[in-house]
Amino acid sequence: MKLILLLALISLTSALQAAEFEVQLEDGRRAWSSSELLKHPQARDIEISDDVSYQRSMRYRAVPLCVLLEGVTPGDHLQAVALDGFAAELPAAILLASEGAKAWLAIEDPQHPWPPLAKGKSSAGPFYLVWTDPAASQIGPEQWPFQVARIRQLAPVEQRFPALLPATDAGADVQAGFAAYQKNCMACHRLNGAGDAEFGPDLNIPHNPTEYFTGDFLRQYIRDPQSLRRWPQGRMPGFSERTIDNTELEQLIGYLQHMAQRKITF
CATH class of the missing domain: 2.60.40.420 (Cupredoxins -  blue copper proteins)
Structure with missing residues (x-):
C-alpha cells in the first residue's frame, strides 16, 4: 500500500512539473512549464480572500498575468481555454489593467498540491486565473477559469x-x-x-x-x-x-x- 501511494505521489508530481501554460498570439506561441513559472522573477505569494472556485480564502504562488502577455494591447481580445473545454472570453484591457482588479496566473506547486475542488474531483490546477480586488472592475465568476491550458488572441466575438x-x-x-x-x-x-x-x-x-x-x-x-x-x-x-x-x-x-x-x- 505504501509503495502504491508513493508511486501515485511521484506520478502526480511529475504531471504537475510537466504541465505547460501556453500563450498563442498573432506573432507566435510562447509556453512556460510549472517549474519555470514558480521561479519567475515576478512570482510572488498572494492571498485571495474570496476565491470563486474554492469558496474560501486561498493562498497561491502566482505571476501577474500581464507579464506573460507581452505584445498584447488593451484593444485586443483574448480567450482563456481550460482542460475541460471551458472557454472564457476576456477583453485584454481587464487583464492588462494597472488599476482596479488585477489578474494573476496561479501556479500549482507539485510539492504542495492544492486541495480538490470537491470530493472525488481534481484541484483547480495546474494553472488558475485569479483576481485581487475583483469587485473594483466587476469581474464575474466566469472570468476565473481554473485548469487553464492556454490563452489565445482571437478576433472579437x-x-x-x-x-x-x-x-x-x-x-x-x-x-x-x-x-x-x-x-x-x-x-x-x-x-x-x-x-x-x-x-x-x-x-x-x-x-x-x-x-x-x-x-x-x-x-x-x-x-x-x-x-x-x-x-x-x-x-x-x-x-x-x-x-x-x-x-x-x-x-x-x-x-x-x-x-x-x-x-x-x-
Whole structure:
C-alpha cells in the first residue's frame, strides 16, 4: 500500500512539473512549464480572500498575468481555454489593467498540491486565473477559469460568431443583454451552434430556455440552479445579484428571448 501511494505521489508530481501554460498570439506561441513559472522573477505569494472556485480564502504562488502577455494591447481580445473545454472570453484591457482588479496566473506547486475542488474531483490546477480586488472592475465568476491550458488572441466575438448577433434594429437593452451573455454565459454555452465552449448545452438549439421556463423559473434557475434541478453533478454556478444585478438579469433574458426568434437551422 505504501509503495502504491508513493508511486501515485511521484506520478502526480511529475504531471504537475510537466504541465505547460501556453500563450498563442498573432506573432507566435510562447509556453512556460510549472517549474519555470514558480521561479519567475515576478512570482510572488498572494492571498485571495474570496476565491470563486474554492469558496474560501486561498493562498497561491502566482505571476501577474500581464507579464506573460507581452505584445498584447488593451484593444485586443483574448480567450482563456481550460482542460475541460471551458472557454472564457476576456477583453485584454481587464487583464492588462494597472488599476482596479488585477489578474494573476496561479501556479500549482507539485510539492504542495492544492486541495480538490470537491470530493472525488481534481484541484483547480495546474494553472488558475485569479483576481485581487475583483469587485473594483466587476469581474464575474466566469472570468476565473481554473485548469487553464492556454490563452489565445482571437478576433472579437462579433466577428467570429455572427450567429450570436441580435438584429440590427434591436434595442439598447437587447444589446446590453448580448454583452451580459458574452461575459457570463459564453464560457460554458454555445448559442445557435456558435461559440468555442464545449462544456454546457446550446441555449437556442433546439430550444431556448425562455421557451421552456415559464413565469419566474428562469430567473430562479440563473440565481440558484440547484433550487430547481438538484443533482450532484450539476456544474452551473448560481449568479447572485452581486454578479448580475436585476437590471442586467432582465437584459440577459431579453437577449435570450430575442434570439429565440433568430434560430439557425442546421
